[in-house]
Amino acid sequence: GDSVTQMEGPVTLSEEAFLTINCTYTATGYPSLFWYVQYPGEGLQLLLKATKADDKGSNKGFEATYRKETTSFHLEKGSVQVSDSAVYFCALTLMGRGSTLGRLYFGRGTQLTVWP
Amino acid sequence: KAGVTQTPRYLIKTRGQQVTLSCSPISGHRSVSWYQQTPGQGLQFLFEYFSETQRNKGNFPGRFSGRQFSNSRSEMNVSTLELGDSALYLCASSFPAGQPRDEQFFGPGTRLTVL
Numbered sequence: 001g002d003s004v005t006q007m008e009g010p011v012t013l014s015e016e017a018f019l020t021i022n023c024t025y026t027a028t029g030y031p032s033l034f035w036y037v038q039y040p041g042e043g044l045q046l047l048l049k050a051t052k053a054d055d056k057g058s059n060k061g062f063e064a065t066y067r068k069e070t071t072s073f074h075l076e077k078g079s080v081q082v083s084d085s086a087v088y089f090c091a092l093t094l095m096g097r098g099s100t101l102g103r104l105y106f107g108r109g110t111q112l113t114v115w116p
Numbered sequence: 117k118a119g120v121t122q123t124p125r126y127l128i129k130t131r132g133q134q135v136t137l138s139c140s141p142i143s144g145h146r147s148v149s150w151y152q153q154t155p156g157q158g159l160q161f162l163f164e165y166f167s168e169t170q171r172n173k174g175n176f177p178g179r180f181s182g183r184q185f186s187n188s189r190s191e192m193n194v195s196t197l198e199l200g201d202s203a204l205y206l207c208a209s210s211f212p213a214g215q216p217r218d219e220q221f222f223g224p225g226t227r228l229t230v231l
Contacts, residue, residue, distance in 0.1 A: 046221075102147050102148075102165075102210070103149065104149070106158060
């Protein structure tokens with residue numbers, strides 16, 4: 001079935017370190033891919049997205065490239081900050097059919113903690 | 117533009133009771149989706165509504181139900197609460213029709229605790 005697998009962490013880094021959070025997917029069709037971030041006590045915020053193969057999503061220094069050949073959408077940031085500490089979720093949606101309408105498929109989330 | 121709002125933010129109930137949660141989407145958004153978030157199961161899709169019609173439903177028992185009003189506001193109801201229903205319930209809205217490319221905007225969630 002349709003699913004997302006991401007490294008669960010937790011990931012602990014020092015400020016200015018390089019970040020990679022791996023995400024792979026299984027999808028019956030052509031998904032759109034997303035990274036969401038959740039800060040403590042809050043809902044989810046969209047961090048970036050890519051809607052077709054080879055697209056690169058980017059925002060706030062974070063990047064992810066939609067790799068169809070490896071079914072991956074890894075999140076990267078060159079230099080993390082303490083304020084990046086949060087839980088990161090990889091997610092996908094599929095072209096509309098009954099069982100996928102309005103539905104995001106999420107990975108289990110990766111807790112990132114950045115120390116000063 | 118106001119974001120997605122959910123009320124109440126926190127709720128404490130006892131087993132066997134029922135509860136109703138409310139979600140007001142971003143103005144102009146017509147699709148509303150609901151998710152349950154727990155430490156054990158992660159984020160799970162409950163259902164999606166568009167133009168007052170449920171178009172999609174996740175794998176939850178019939179105790180979980182919802183509806184959408186003509187102004188796109190949505191409610192979800194859980195009857196006969198169980199301890200395992202304790203979770204953060206998130207609502208998300210999208211424009212215009214919940215198509216895959218449409219970004220889903222999330223509310224802050226309602227934290228339900230069942231005692």
